[in-house]
Amino acid sequence: MSIKIENLTHIYNPSSPFETTALDNISFEVTEGEFIGLIGHTGSGKSTLIQHLNGLLKPTKGKILINQVDITSKDVKLQDIRKNVGLVFQYPEHQLFEETVYKDIAFGPANLGLNEEEIKARVVEAMDLVRLPFQELRDRSPFELSGGQRRRVAIAGVLAMKPNILILDEPTAGLDPKGRDEILEQIKSLHQQVQNTVILVSHSMEDIAKLVDRIIVMHKGKVSLIGKPTQVFKEVEVLESIGLGIPQITYLMKMLKENNIKLREDILTIEEAKAEIINWIRGNKNA
Ligand code: ATP
Ligand code: MG
Numbered sequence: 001m002s003i004k005i006e007n008l009t010h011i012y013n014p015s016s017p018f019e020t021t022a023l024d025n026i027s028f029e030v031t032e033g034e035f036i037g038l039i040g041h042t043g044s045g046k047s048t049l050i051q052h053l054n055g056l057l058k059p060t061k062g063k064i065l066i067n068q069v070d071i072t073s074k075d076v077k078l079q080d081i082r083k084n085v086g087l088v089f090q091y092p093e094h095q096l097f098e099e100t101v102y103k104d105i106a107f108g109p110a111n112l113g114l115n116e117e118e119i120k121a122r123v124v125e126a127m128d129l130v131r132l133p134f135q136e137l138r139d140r141s142p143f144e145l146s147g148g149q150r151r152r153v154a155i156a157g158v159l160a161m162k163p164n165i166l167i168l169d170e171p172t173a174g175l176d177p178k179g180r181d182e183i184l185e186q187i188k189s190l191h192q193q194v195q196n197t198v199i200l201v202s203h204s205m206e207d208i209a210k211l212v213d214r215i216i217v218m219h220k221g222k223v224s225l226i227g228k229p230t231q232v233f234k235e236v237e238v239l240e241s242i243g244l245g246i247p248q249i250t251y252l253m254k255m256l257k258e259n260n261i262k263l264r265e266d267i268l269t270i271e272e273a274k275a276e277i278i279n280w281i282r283g284n285k286n287a
Contacts, residue, residue, distance in 0.1 A: 001067045001084060001164040001197055003030040003053065008062035010048050022048040024221040025062070033195040035188075037208030037229075040218030041243045046201045047090060049218070050167050053199075054078075054085040066165070083112065086163030090170050090201075092154030096142040101132070101153050104142055108161040126160035130186055148179040155183070159190070166190075167199045172207065184211060206247045209233070209268040217244065230266040249273050 010023040022045045030036055038046050051057040052064055055071055055078045064071050071081050089095065098104040102123055109122045127134045130152040137145070142153050155171060168187065172180040188211055191198050202208045208215060208229075215232045217225040219242045225232050232239075233246040236254075245251070253267045253276075263280055267273050 002032045002065075003165065003197065004063075004065040004068075005029070005049075005052075006063040006065070008049070008052065008064065009060045010045075010052065010057060011060045012048075014060065022221055023052075023059075026221075026223055027062075028216065028223055028226055030197060030199070032197055034214065035191055035198045035212045036200070037212035037215045038199055038201045038218065039203065039205065039208060039215060039244065040224075042203075044218040045221040046218055047169055050087065050169060050199060050201060053165070053167060054087045055081045056087070079111075083161065084163055085165045085167065086158040086161050088155050088158045088166075088168040088171055090173060092158075092171075093142075093147065093150035096150060096154055096157075099141055100139050101127075101142055101145070102138040104153055105157045105160050108157055112161065122160040122162070123156075126156035129159055129190055130156045131182070132156065148175055151175065151179075151183070163196070165197045165199070167201075169201045170203065171200070172202070172204075180207070187211075205233075205239075205245060209247045209250070217242070229268055233268075 006027050008023050008026045009021065012018070012020045012022055026049065038050070040046050048057065052059060053066070055076075059072055066081070066084065069076060096104050098107060105123045105126055106119050109119045114122070123138075124134050127137070132149065132152050137149075142150055145153065151171070155168070158166070166187075171187070172183050175183065184207060187198065187200065190196070200208060200212065212229065214227060215225070215229055216223055217232060217239070224242060225235055225238060233250050236246055239246060247268060249267065249270050253263055253265065253273060256263055256277075257265065261280065263276050267276060
């Protein structure tokens with residue numbers, strides 16, 4: 001499913017001493033099946049933006065079209081939006097509330113009106129996607145699990161709705177590097193399997209650089225940069241001026257180039273850099 005955002009403005013507490021313009025006339029489009037990384041400093045408006053995409057927040061001004069349907073119109077039911085747009089909140093484990101893992105993950109599918117058999121199939125599949133053992137954990141209380149496991153239960157609850165658009169707000173925040181890499185790997189692998197539209201909110205360029213098709217950089221409620229990772233990383237000065245860097249490996253490749261070591265410029269991962277540097281050394285030996 002595609003997303004089109006037109007001139008979206010959101011003002012919290014308008015006409016009060018606490019008035020904050022969190023989104024300031026934002027426009028962009030996401031095509032069906034795209035994987036987008038949304039990045040920006042604390043308070044830049046990322047969470048405010050994505051909460052508009054499932055109808056949780058209403059625009060002060062502007063429109064949001066999902067598959068050409070304006071979801072801000074009064075005729076559109078929230079339930080219909082949420083069938084299509086799955087939103088995993090920041091620290092989603094804080095919202096677990098059922099007494100078992102099974103019931104928590106089944107909550108969304110049950111609300112879709114599916115039968116028991118179909119609900120169970122959805123729970124099994126969602127737990128498998130986030131690598132949680134079904135038999136072992138189904139009857140456990142979410143509150144007995146580790147932080148990382150609780151996070152996975154919460155993500156599974158959204159995946160079990162099989163949303164066409166999956167939005168995740170900092171899904172790896174607070175996890176150790178292993179947990180972080182696993183969750184990102186699972187999101188990527190699901191995207192490759194089903195070609196869903198994904199928006200992944202992150203603070204970390206390193207994390208998103210190697211995953212996404214395009215990056216949207218937000219700054220003070222506006223879109224500051226938008227493009228393929230290699231295009232966005234060319235704007236080092238802009239990124240640094242708003243407190244974001246480029247991945248360490250991209251800095252290294254830039255530095256080598258400045259020293260007349262000619263390498264490809266579109267390198268985003270350590271593996272690619274290694275291959276490119278080895279190639280360069282071999283080429284030089286033969287020269
Ligand atoms: P973070 O990286 O810390 O999660 P963010 O990019 O998600 O930040 P938002 O949470 O969207 O940023 O906040 C954007 C602006 O809106 C900030 O100035 C914030 O203080 C303000 N804001 C967010 N939520 C509310 C609210 N419920 N009421 C009033 N102001 C809010
Ligand atoms: Mg946020």
